[in-house]
Amino acid sequence: MPPAGWPELDVLTDALERSAAASATARWALEQTCLEILETLAEALESRDRYTAGHSRRVSNYSRDLARECGLFEDEVERIRIGALLHDIGKVGIPDAILLKDGLLSDPERAIIETHPAIGVRILKRTGVFVDYLSIVGLHHENHDGSGYPNGLAGVDIPLDARIVRIVDTYDAMTTDRPYRTRLPEDIARKILSDASGTQFDPEVLQSFFASGIVAAK
Ligand SMILES: [Fe+2]
Numbered sequence: 217m218p219p220a221g222w223p224e225l226d227v228l229t230d231a232l233e234r235s236a237a238a239s240a241t242a243r244w245a246l247e248q249t250c251l252e253i254l255e256t257l258a259e260a261l262e263s264r265d266r267y268t269a270g271h272s273r274r275v276s277n278y279s280r281d282l283a284r285e286c287g288l289f290e291d292e293v294e295r296i297r298i299g300a301l302l303h304d305i306g307k308v309g310i311p312d313a314i315l316l317k318d319g320l321l322s323d324p325e326r327a328i329i330e331t332h333p334a335i336g337v338r339i340l341k342r343t344g345v346f347v348d349y350l351s352i353v354g355l356h357h358e359n360h361d362g363s364g365y366p367n368g369l370a371g372v373d374i375p376l377d378a379r380i381v382r383i384v385d386t387y388d389a390m391t392t393d394r395p396y397r398t399r400l401p402e403d404i405a406r407k408i409l410s411d412a413s414g415t416q417f418d419p420e421v422l423q424s425f426f427a428s429g430i431v432a433a434k
Contacts, residue, residue: 299352306336
């Protein structure tokens with residue numbers, strides 16, 4: 217508070233407060249615009265491949281539901297929902313010949329595919345306002361036992377948000393049609409997830425997944 221009898225300071229304080237509020241509003245609007253652009257980019261990415269159409273949106277919705285089942289607060293649930301929507305944004309940097317290949321990938325092709333988390337992180341860092349989503353985009357292929365990529369992190373060294381997306385990403389891939397196979401039945405997909413508890417997936421988060429009532433969208 218300015219000293220009494222200094223009206224100039226009152227005026228200045230009011231102006232600064234208004235300016236700060238306007239600046240916060242402008243920043244929020246800018247972030248929303250960037251987010252919409254990235255969401256559009258994610259959808260454009262999926263339109264390259266009819267087999268993955270809707271994948272990011274489903275992974276986003278499943279991740280939201282699983283985050284709630286894990287007991288997270290709503291602002292954290294919302295952060296995970298958005299991060300999951302962007303999880304594969306780095307695939308924009310993968311050539312069609314590899315991304316859309318029908319047959320098995322060669323080792324060099326697989327190595328290129330595995331760069332997509334790092335590409336995604338670079339894209340998000342360039343905007344400068346999406347640091348909240350870097351862990352999901354960069355670490356959603358890490359495995360519980362340390363056998364994943366890009367960093368070979370294990371257990372709780374992998375952020376919970378990335379462990380959540382790891383499960384639902386795999387689940388959605390199994391329960392949708394792919395060029396080389398039709399979708400797996402629900403019970404088979406759940407058995408495969410269960411068999412990879414403790415190796416690919418965090419056992420506790422997987423239990424929450426099974427308890428959550430998430431069922432593949434038909
Ligand atoms: Fe991915």
